[in-house]
Amino acid sequence: MDINKDLVAASATPLVLAILAERDSYGYAILKRVSELSGGRLEWSDGMLYPVLHRLERLGYIAGKWQKSESARRRKYYRITPQGREQLAAERRQWQAVDAALRNVWSLLAVRTAPDSLPRGC
Amino acid sequence: MTVDAEVLERQIAEWRAFVARGRAIAGPDVEELEGHLRDQIEALTGAGLDADEAFLVAVKRIGSLNALSREFAREHSERLWRQLVLGADGSGGKPLRTEPIVVLALAAAAAVAIKVPELFGIRFAADTSDFYARNLGFFVLPFLTAYLAWKRELGAAGFVRLLLPFAAAALVVNLYPFQPQGHTFYLAAIHLPIALWLVVGLAYVGFRWRDSDERMNFIRFSGELFIYYVLIALGGGVLSAFTAGMFEAIGLQAEGFITRWLLPCGAMGAVLIGSGLVEVKQGVIENMAPVLTRIFTPLFTLVLLVFLATMIGTGRGIDFQREVLIGFDLLLAVVLGLLLYAVSARDPLAPPGPFDLLQLTLVVSALIVDVVALVAIAARISDFGFTPNRTAALGENLILLVNLVWSAWLYARFMRGRAPFSALERWQTSYLPVYSFWAFIVVAVFPLVFGFA
Numbered sequence: 001m002d003i004n005k006d007l008v009a010a011s012a013t014p015l016v017l018a019i020l021a022e023r024d025s026y027g028y029a030i031l032k033r034v035s036e037l038s039g040g041r042l043e044w045s046d047g048m049l050y051p052v053l054h055r056l057e058r059l060g061y062i063a064g065k066w067q068k069s070e071s072a073r074r075r076k077y078y079r080i081t082p083q084g085r086e087q088l089a090a091e092r093r094q095w096q097a098v099d100a101a102l103r104n105v106w107s108l109l110a111v112r113t114a115p116d117s118l119p120r121g122c
Numbered sequence: 123m124t125v126d127a128e129v130l131e132r133q134i135a136e137w138r139a140f141v142a143r144g145r146a147i148a149g150p151d152v153e154e155l156e157g158h159l160r161d162q163i164e165a166l167t168g169a170g171l172d173a174d175e176a177f178l179v180a181v182k183r184i185g186s187l188n189a190l191s192r193e194f195a196r197e198h199s200e201r202l203w204r205q206l207v208l209g210a211d212g213s214g215g216k217p218l219r220t221e222p223i224v225v226l227a228l229a230a231a232a233a234v235a236i237k238v239p240e241l242f243g244i245r246f247a248a249d250t251s252d253f254y255a256r257n258l259g260f261f262v263l264p265f266l267t268a269y270l271a272w273k274r275e276l277g278a279a280g281f282v283r284l285l286l287p288f289a290a291a292a293l294v295v296n297l298y299p300f301q302p303q304g305h306t307f308y309l310a311a312i313h314l315p316i317a318l319w320l321v322v323g324l325a326y327v328g329f330r331w332r333d334s335d336e337r338m339n340f341i342r343f344s345g346e347l348f349i350y351y352v353l354i355a356l357g358g359g360v361l362s363a364f365t366a367g368m369f370e371a372i373g374l375q376a377e378g379f380i381t382r383w384l385l386p387c388g389a390m391g392a393v394l395i396g397s398g399l400v401e402v403k404q405g406v407i408e409n410m411a412p413v414l415t416r417i418f419t420p421l422f423t424l425v426l427l428v429f430l431a432t433m434i435g436t437g438r439g440i441d442f443q444r445e446v447l448i449g450f451d452l453l454l455a456v457v458l459g460l461l462l463y464a465v466s467a468r469d470p471l472a473p474p475g476p477f478d479l480l481q482l483t484l485v486v487s488a489l490i491v492d493v494v495a496l497v498a499i500a501a502r503i504s505d506f507g508f509t510p511n512r513t514a515a516l517g518e519n520l521i522l523l524v525n526l527v528w529s530a531w532l533y534a535r536f537m538r539g540r541a542p543f544s545a546l547e548r549w550q551t552s553y554l555p556v557y558s559f560w561a562f563i564v565v566a567v568f569p570l571v572f573g574f575a
Contacts, residue, residue, distance in 0.1 A: 047193075
C-alpha cells in the first residue's frame with residue numbers, strides 16, 4: 001500500500017519524536033523502528049529522514065551528539081529535549097482529534113453502506 | 123573477500139564525493155549519511171546479499187540525491203547563501219540568459235523615470251527639491267518590485283497587487299497639503315522608503331510573508347544590496363571624477379552632464395543592477411554583510427561601553443538636539459543591523475561561543491543607550507510638549523527598546539541553553555514589519571495629527 005506523500009511528511013515529526021522518547025537513537029535505527037511500528041507499510045526514502053532530524057534539532061525539539069558506536073564508527077545520536085516532549089504531547093492531541101473524527105465518519109459510512117447489517121422491519 | 127571490501131570502500135568513497143559536491147549537504151551531514159549507508163550495507167550483507175548488491179540497494183534506498191539536496195537546501199538555506207549558485211540546474215530559477223536582459227531593461231527604465239519629471243518642467247533644483255524628496259522612492263522601487271515579481275513568477279495579478287500600496291502612498295504624499303519646509307513633510311520623506319521597503323519585501327518572499335526563512339533571506343538580500351550599492355556608488359564616483367578631469371583637459375565643463383544625468387540616472391539604475399547582482403552572485407563570493415558584522419561588532423561594542431562608562435564617570439547628560447537624536451537613532455539602527463546580520467549568517471545549530479557573548483554585550487549596551495535616549499526625549503516632551511520630531515523619535519526608540527529587550531532576553535536564554543537559537547532568529551524576522559508599519563504611520567497619520575506643520 002502506498003501512503004500519500006503528504007501524510008508521510010505530516011506524520012514524520014510525531015513518529016520521530018515518539019521513537020526518541022522511547023530511547024536515544026540514530027538515523028538508521030530510527031528508520032528501522034518506523035518500519036517495525038508500521039508493519040513495513042510506512043516506507044520513507046531513507047535520506048529524507050535526515051533533513052527532518054535537522055529541522056527538529058534546529059527547532060530545539062531534539063539534540064544531536066556525535067558518539068563512537070560499538071563498531072568504533074562515529075554516529076550522531078539524537079535525544080529528545082523537554083521542549084520536544086511538549087511538542088510531542090501537542091502533536092499527540094492533534095492526531096488523536098483527527099483520528100477520532102475519522103473513526104466517527106468511518107463508522108457512519110459503515111452503517112450506511114452496509115444496509116444488511118441494519119435490523120430489519122423498523 | 124578483501125577484494126570485495128576494497129571495491130566496496132572505493133564505491134563508498136565515490137558516492138561520498140558525489141554527495142559532498144551537492145552544495146546544500148555539508149561535511150558532518152555527509153558523514154551522517156555515509157554512516158547510514160554503511161549500516162544499511164551491513165544489514166543487507168548480513169541477510170545474504172554480496173557487497174556489490176548491498177551497495178546498490180542501500181544507495182537506492184537513500185533515495186534520489188537531487189530530491190535529497192533539495193530537502194537539505196530547504197532546511198539549511200543559510201548554506202545556499204554561502205555556496206550555491208542558483209538557477210541553471212533546475213532549481214526553479216529562470217534561465218540565466220534572460221535575467222541580465224530583464225535587469226538591464228528595468229535599470230534603464232528606472233534611469234529614464236527619474237528624468238521624466240523634467241519633461242514637465244520640474245528640474246532637479248533647490249526650489250523643486252521637495253518634489254524629488256517625497257517621490258524619490260517611486261522612481262525606482264516599483265521597478266525593483268517588478269523585477270522580483272518577475273523572478274518569483276507572481277504573474278500580472280500579483281504585480282498589480284504589489285503596485286497598489288505604491289499608488290496609495292504616492293497619492294498621500296502628493297495630495298497632502300504639506301506646509302513648505304514643514305517638519306511633517308521631512309519626516310514623511312524620510313520614512314516613506316522604509317515603509318515602501320516592506321512592499322519590496324513582500325515581492326521578494328512572493329507573498330509568503332509568514333515563512334520565517336524567506337523573511338531571513340530578504341534580510342540577507344537587503345544587506346547585500348546595500349553593500350553592492352555602496353561599491354557601485356564608489357565606482358560611479360571614480361567614473362565621475364575621471365569624466366570631469368578628462369573634459370577639463372580639453373577645456374570643456376562636464377559637471378552639468380554629471381550632476382544632471384550621470385548622478386541621478388546612475389543612482390536609480392544602480393539599485394536594479396545591485397539587486398540583479400545579489401540575486402545572481404549570492405553563491406559566487408562569501409556574503410559580505412556577515413563578514414563586516416564580524417569586524418564591526420567588537421568595535422561598536424567597545425565604543426558603546428566606553429561611551430556609557432564616560433557618561434557615568436563624568437556625570438554628563440546628553441544634550442538632545444534634533445541632530446543628536448537622529449544620530450542616536452542611526453547608531454541604534456546600526457547596532458540592530460549588526461545583530462541581524464550576525465544572526466542571519468550564524469549556523470543555528472552551533473553551540474554558544476565567545477562571539478555570542480560579545481553580541482549579547484552589544485545588545486545590552488545598546489539597550490542602556492536607548493533607555494538614556496528615551497529618558498531625554500520624555501523629558502523634552504514633558505517640558506515643551508509633543509512635536510512631530512519628538513513624537514517620531516519617541517515611537518522609534520520605544521519600538522527599538524521592545525526589540526532590544528526581547529532580543530537580549532532570548533539571547534541570554536540561548537546562552538544558558540534554555541532556548542534554541544532559532545527563537546531569536548524568528549523574533550528578529552517577525553519584528554521587522556513593525557518598523558515599516560511605524561514608518562507608514564509617520565508618513566500617513568502624522569501630517570493629519572500635526573496639521574501638516
